Amino acid sequence: MKTKKEIISIKDLSFVYQKELILHEFSLSVIKGDFLGLIGPNGSGKTTLLKIILGLLEPTSGKVKLLSKKIGYVAQKAGFASSGFPITVEEVISMAGGKAKEIERVLELTGIASKRKRLLNELSGGQQQRVFIARALLHKPELLILDEPTVGIDSEAQNKFYELLRKLNREQGLTIILVSHDLDTVEKKVDKIINLGKR
Amino acid sequence: MEIFQYSFMIRALIAGLIVAVIAPLIGNFLLIRRFSMVADTLSHIALAGVAIGLLTHTQPILITTILTSMVAILIEKIRTSQKIAGETVLAMFLPGGLAVSIILISLANGFNSNLFSYLFGSITTVSSAEIWPMLILALISLAIVILLYRPLIFSSFDEEGAKLSGINTKLMGYVLMTLTAITVSLAMRVVGILLIGALMVIPSVTGMKIAKSFKQSFFYAIAFAMAAVLIGLVGAFYLNIPAGGAIVLVSLAIFGLTSVSLSK
Incomplete structure (x- = not known):
């Protein structure tokens, strides 16, 4: 036990x-x-x-x-998410450091690998939160x-979001x-x- | 081209291009911090530096760099203490700088043509002796931005997140403010104290409108600033108008054309 x-x-x-x-x-x-x-x-x-x-x-x-x-932290609403500044998903994650392999791992884990070159402000609220979770997971927090x-975030996106959290918690x-x-x-x-x- | 047969125009072009690289580079960080008005505030502090330089017969660019750097750090210190909002701090320091300048200028027996060259820029009178310190300061600024790119970008976009990641966000704030102060000191001979803010902000805003990544926005901003310097300088030479004003107007025209082409 x-x-x-x-x-x-x-x-x-x-x-x-x-x-x-x-x-x-x-x-x-x-x-x-x-x-x-x-x-x-x-x-x-x-x-x-x-x-x-x-x-x-x-x-x-x-x-x-x-x-x-x-500890990984995802803030209430990252101010720049809706700011209109041209920053890509990959750039948001790599701000926290990490090698390319690590960035790849968190992109896959959070299901946003296909969006890596997209601008953050082009993504939906739910997808943006996944980006911030990916960044928080970069240094393998406990x-x-x-x-x-x-x-x-709309209810459908919320459900998907909670599914991701449950997966991270279990797996x-x-x-x-x-x-x-x-x-x-x-x-x-x-x-x-x-x-x-x-x- | 005829204008490049004149050595003063070659020096003007070199000085202009140095500033065209550094001003939007720092301007990009100020924009994402929503603190772009700091450039205007520091330019008014720079005026006090110029007045001290003229009063004491020392090199204004040196005095200005030291004075604006000190005030820039003080502004950041007050802003991060969170007792006074950032824009309120700027609203206090801007007239403060101007007030000190007016008094010092009156002590130096009023305006003279030298002071006007700092107020409105006088790129065509930049000497070889001024080019070298400009180049060295610009290279140091560039090296700092390249070395500290990641912590600077993280703390500018998301100060709390950066702090939790172990980045010394206070230090990054001081570094950025000092770089802004240096840029203001460098740019005052090119576009003039009253127009520095424009050169730090307009090419950056234009670059961000079309960039597909944050890194790309730096390249566009620098390219637009270089184009504005080149076209503005050539235009000023042939039309016999002040170069500083021409550079900023070209910068605005590039912004306008970009906006129109994007809206189509």
């Missing part, structure tokens, strides 16, 4: 911003291989929690222990964090934390739900 390896351990985490309590004594344990949905309405502290996990914010109190430094990845053993405000959709797609709104 496999031993369950903890990948993130958060204990009694609190975060105060401009005298407002955003997170209060929040605890969470993420196990390797988890496909976790972190949900809650706007202002519930989801993005704050992500930024603390990613090391972009310091908690006011509490402990955050990351047992893997190999944990993939996605912040509201399906905002502005690659990737631990996934997905942040969303859409409880109805996310609870059908992930294995565990943490609802920040109920805290």
Whole structure:
């Protein structure tokens, strides 16, 4: 029987911003291989929690222990995706470094190999998100964090998107934390739900 | 061609082509950061540098490069502190630079023809002694962009993503701002302080309209800037009009023609 390896351990985490309590004594344990949905309405502290996990914010109190430094991150909406700047799929991915062989691997893995020479702004919202996932996967992360990845994407593309995440979770053993405000959709797609709104 | 029988025109062409390579190269990064107005702000700081140079009888290009680089780093420092929005910082520094310049110019007993050559450009009076520092600064800038291409592009497109990838985004911001300051100092003799922003932005915008990749947009932008310098310089010579203005107008005409041909 496999031993369950903890990948993130958060204990009694609190975060105060401009005298407002955003997170209060929040605890969470993420196990390797988890496909976790972190949900809650706007202002519930989801993005704050992500930024603390990613090391972009310091908690006011509490402990955050990351047992893997190999983290891939897909932001809520990459600003340049709809900017009109001429940047190809390959260029977006290679920004993060990596050799041609590695870039090829993530292009295949995310199913966008045929779009490599296309401009990012010519792709649909769902395809653009695949590009950002491909970039996040370049350095073989153990944990993939996605912040509201399906905002502005139609339901068919959303289904395909969740299929890709499920494939990465099962076949690659990737631990996934997905942040969303859409409880109805996310609870059908992930294995565990943490609802920040109920805290 | 008749005009290339004159050594001052050869020097003008060399100076113009140096700037035509560097200005859009840096301009492309400023555009994707949505920070292209920084070129205009730094050009007003450059005016203060020129005034100091004229007042103290030192080489204006040297003083200007040092002063604009220092202010460029200060602007980036304030912007990244996130206490004041980027465009607000520029809106403060632009009139600030102009205010200092006006006072210094009055101390230097007002405008003279030398100052006008910096304000509106005077490419045909560029001396051999000015070409060499221009070339060296341009080569250094080019080398930095080539060496730091990936971190510069990543931090310009997606600052947060780049930071999480381990890129020192603050350092990249300072590097880009210093390169902008150097470019402004280089370009002021070619198109003039008041028109530098145009040469850094217009060819880049035109290049991005037709490019099929970001790398390709650099080549188009540089080609359009070179064409603008060449046509503008030749036109200015035969029509007896100021070269700086002619170069920028040609640049705008290329943008207009490209837009029209794309809309067909």
